[in-house]
Amino acid sequence: MMREDVNVGRQFNNARREAMQFHPPFSAIVIGAGIVGASTAYFLAKRGVAVQLIDASAPASEATGAADGAVSVASKRPGPMMAAALSGVRLYATLAKEGVFAGAFKHRSTFIVAASDEECAVLEAHSAALATVGVRVDTLSAANLHQRFPVLSLKARLGVEVHDDGHAIGYQIVHRLLTAAQITVDRNTKVDGLAIAKGGRSVTGVSTRRGTIEADAVVIAAGTGSAEFLNAAGVLTPRKGQLLVTERAPRLNAAMPGAIMSGRYLLSKGTQKMANSTPARGLGLVIDPLVTGQFLIGGTREEFGDRQSNDIDAVSRILAEAVALVPGLASLRLLRSFSGLRTAVVDGLPLVGRMPGFDNAYIATGFEGDGICLGPVTGKSIVQLICGEAPEVDLTPFDPSRFERSGEKL
Ligand SMILES: Cc1cc2nc3c(=O)[nH]c(=O)nc-3n(C[C@H](O)[C@H](O)[C@H](O)COP(=O)(O)OP(=O)(O)OC[C@H]3O[C@@H](n4cnc5c(N)ncnc54)[C@H](O)[C@@H]3O)c2cc1C
Structure with a gap:
């Protein structure tokens, strides 16, 4: 991971941040405005979290804007991806009924x-x-x-x-989510690394060419760009x-x-x-x-x-x-x-959960050909995880720490 030890110039109150981490209001940065980042930002904003969505380019400019958009369980086999996809399709139907995805699903x-x-x-x-x-x-x-x-x-x-x-078109879904939650994306802003508090277990925000942007929690949802935040090559x-x-x-x-x-x-x-x-x-x-x-x-x-x-x-x-x-x-x-x-x-399952070694940094990526289907339900689930609730989807099989257990260092 590209880590940057920064002196943030303020006394970081761990006890306070731990409490804020689980009980809004708190602040969060989401890196990447594809369908996963936009969904995460939407569910954070719905809870009153002050969320900043940052993208190196523009919303849906990568995989989300280049997908064929099957919201589908048809190709899945029984197992964790099937369970997640079933929840994913159900959530699309719910959000369509509620109006957010009406006409787009x-x-x-x-x-x-x-x-x-x-x-x-x-x-x-x-x-x-x-x-x-x-x-x-x-x-x-x-x-x-x-x-x-x-x-x-x-x-x-x-x-x-x-x-x-x-079926849903990825960029339309991103547009619906951002509009519904009134989120403005920080465009053309590449995140170069996480800003890490002294002691190393918590992040204080992210570093960009515009300087450090602070927040209580950070979610990495940067698609292929997420590799830059991992120590392990080839995952x-x-x-x-x-x-x-x-x-x-x-x-x-x-x-x-x-x-x-x-x-x-x-x-x-x-x-x-x-x-x-x-x-x-x-x-x-x-x-x-x-x-x-x-x-x-x-x-x-x-x-x-x-x-x-x-x-x-x-x-x-x-x-x-x-x-x-x-x-x-x-x-x-x-x-x-x-x-x-x-x-x-590399093992065919996405990486969704807390970043190993950190209390308040999370990652949600690696959806291969399923991220349009799984994006919204992943956003909802990771926000539930951040807020200390049981996630809608069982995230245990997707826990990034599985690579640490198998000897990699994420
Ligand atoms: C050809 C094709 C067909 C597909 N078909 C389907 C399908 O039918 N059904 C389905 O469910 N899925 C499908 N998918 C998969 C789906 O498109 C992806 O899984 C999903 O879009 C991933 O979303 P994401 O938000 O994780 O990543 P992305 O959409 O890639 O978004 C990542 C964002 O992060 C930004 N970013 C990267 N690095 C940084 C950085 N350092 N700082 C700031 N921002 C950064 C990028 O600019 C980008 O906007 C398909 C994909 C492809 C390519």
Whole structure:
């Protein structure tokens, strides 16, 4: 971690800060205005905490602005990520009902379709696993699938409808959260390090080129930028994804009762155990019919490349696979291609909790391809943790101290 011992020029009253840490009003800095930081700031502000949200660039300028936006349990396996995703989807529905996400969260099913023997086998096992944790799934034979989803090509041999999933555009959600809580982001302000009190166990704020900004608690939600705050190299790694957006096609769009996820997505995404064996460039096809009448088509998982570029190999592979499943897409114009970097943790689980070694610094990052779904519920949970309450999501499996226990020094 980039730590800066600073003399803050004031007597830091530990007892007082400990009390303020758990009982608002207190002050907090959130580093990073992606969906995780914006959600954390929203839930802090709702409790009356004086919160400063600081971003090196602008709100939703990184992964949150480059995601395909599935708010979904469809690709999860039973375990801590599934439990978190179920809570995540529920919270989206609640916030939509309350008005904060109204019109920005679209309820829809995800249809996972298999086109090969390998995909059929994976899908059958996956569907059974989803059902064991109470997810509403229907298995559709080829005939049923084509009746329900007539725009699919005959390549689709088996389908599973995962009910109660949804979709949201990351940057719209960030905008809703910031507007609802009346939060103004400190833009173009890179945090260079934590300001650490004498004694080393507590932070007094953060250091920036504008000097030290003080607060009672600090939350690091900086996506791939969070790596700079860790001592351990290799715990966080960027994983690139490339996505495409088509023009509007209202009739084709209306003929799709939900998003299509190819069985290969399950193979490309990998399970938590397989996280280390993800191929250098995986392609897991998801075709999402947007409320605008357009289609969002993704995406790759790549261990190389920069976040700004798209390449013709990836774009043409995504398009070829999409058209093979939904032939009607062939006549549409491609409007836009873009890419972003997911933040992956080496063991496949995010880092959410208190920073090891500190009383009042927290981290929430490493959501790989699930941060749109998990962002709001993570923000709510980490604020509950800061305030000494039981978090909505069990954060124990995501505790950053697991790396300390395994010999790393975070
Ligand atoms: C191609 C692609 C497809 C995806 N599809 C989905 C999907 O369908 N469903 C889903 O749930 N998730 C999806 N994701 C994942 C999701 O986008 C991320 O998990 C989520 O956006 C992470 O949010 P975040 O707030 O942690 O990070 P980010 O959105 O990356 O935000 C981090 C912020 O921190 C700021 N920052 C960094 N360093 C500093 C610093 N030192 N000081 C100040 N600010 C700093 C950055 O400028 C940035 O604004 C996808 C991601 C990609 C790339």
